[in-house]
Amino acid sequence: MKFKTLDWVDGALHMLDQRLLPNKVENVVLHTFEEVAESIKNLTVRGAPAIGVAAAYGMALAANRMELTEEEFSDEMERAGAVLRNARPTAVNLAWAVNRMLDVMEENGAIPLPEMRKFAIREAIKIHHEDASMCSKIGTNGAALLSDGMTILTHCNAGALATAGMGTALAVIYAAASQGKKLKVYADETRPVLQGARLTMWELMQEGIDATLITDNTAASVFAAGKIDAVIVGADRIAANGDVANKIGTYNVAVLAAHHGVPFYVAAPRSTFDMSLSDGSKIPIEERSGDEVVQIGGSRLAPANAKTFTPAFDVTPIQLITAIVSDEGVMPGGRA
Numbered sequence: 001m002k003f004k005t006l007d008w009v010d011g012a013l014h015m016l017d018q019r020l021l022p023n024k025v026e027n028v029v030l031h032t033f034e035e036v037a038e039s040i041k042n043l044t045v046r047g048a049p050a051i052g053v054a055a056a057y058g059m060a061l062a063a064n065r066m067e068l069t070e071e072e073f074s075d076e077m078e079r080a081g082a083v084l085r086n087a088r089p090t091a092v093n094l095a096w097a098v099n100r101m102l103d104v105m106e107e108n109g110a111i112p113l114p115e116m117r118k119f120a121i122r123e124a125i126k127i128h129h130e131d132a133s134m135c136s137k138i139g140t141n142g143a144a145l146l147s148d149g150m151t152i153l154t155h156c157n158a159g160a161l162a163t164a165g166m167g168t169a170l171a172v173i174y175a176a177a178s179q180g181k182k183l184k185v186y187a188d189e190t191r192p193v194l195q196g197a198r199l200t201m202w203e204l205m206q207e208g209i210d211a212t213l214i215t216d217n218t219a220a221s222v223f224a225a226g227k228i229d230a231v232i233v234g235a236d237r238i239a240a241n242g243d244v245a246n247k248i249g250t251y252n253v254a255v256l257a258a259h260h261g262v263p264f265y266v267a268a269p270r271s272t273f274d275m276s277l278s279d280g281s282k283i284p285i286e287e288r289s290g291d292e293v294v295q296i297g298g299s300r301l302a303p304a305n306a307k308t309f310t311p312a313f314d315v316t317p318i319q320l321i322t323a324i325v326s327d328e329g330v331m332p333g334g335r336a
Helices: 032-040 047-062 070-085 092-107 113-143 167-180 195-206 214-224 250-259
Strands: 006-009 010-017 027-030 151-154 183-188 210-215 229-233 237-239 245-246 265-269 313-314 323-326 329-332
Touching: 006 047, 006 113, 010 047, 027 032, 027 047, 032 047, 047 070, 047 092, 047 113, 070 092, 070 113, 070 313, 092 113, 092 329, 113 323, 113 329, 151 167, 151 214, 151 313, 167 195, 167 229, 167 265, 183 195, 183 214, 195 210, 210 214, 214 250, 229 237, 229 250, 245 250, 250 313
Parallel strands: 151 183, 151 229, 183 210, 229 265, 265 323
Antiparallel strands: 006 010, 010 027, 237 245, 245 313, 323 329
16 A cells, blocks of 8 residues: 555554545644544544554553553543544444453553553554454455456445555455456445545555546446446444444445345455344444535535435345455355
């Protein structure tokens, strides 16, 4: 990858500001867990794996707040964890990373505070490296599903910008391309925040992938024209039965793929699986500000005081999924 979504440098978290892409490539430098939580809320960083890694670094920053005493440390870690967990509710990777940081610090609670601070940083870096490794494995596992000459449709951004590595859904494409397979990609624009237009197209063009941008409501036409051989998307949470929460509009694409007999693949690391939830109806769905719908780039698209409904995610049932690609392998879905 020609860029870093997240980087730990000299005791601070450097984060690529995705709100500015594709027009400007610029990092923000974060020194507190509160800044990390706000950056997750305002979409400076987004994508389930990436916000999980960011939250781990947020916990490390909290642990390294130098004014803390031994007596205050545990309560402050719990407070930081709660703030970070509540930054966004749907992606389970966020809570997974926070809970892992809390668990390992509790397990090693007997070590002196100066050592605990170093330990927290090491654990966050470990989570970062593990995510990158999982992305590579997802790419390798998924590439076997793609043949030379295929055209792929993807929705939202599930690439390096959404992870600490090469991505999830886009990792499959990158890995297949590295094997010499010539692929074409259609990228949905992904309203309302346009992650497909702003981020996925920027990534794919950076990597030299033959990519074409379409509006969300063009997807049905390209399916009907027989132009799509497979769909690959990411995931923000996967329930125990295999139902998948992903960016709003994913369910639309899954229905279209099933109707046209096109395989629908989901790519996600094991940190995205939530075995505590029996099915997708239990997944909390974040609702975002209506401003994201009624305006783009500060320009208003709808009348003043227009009512909005702005779920950030929807749930695709396992019955519409051909297979789920993880770092542990390829699991069959409910569609033959």
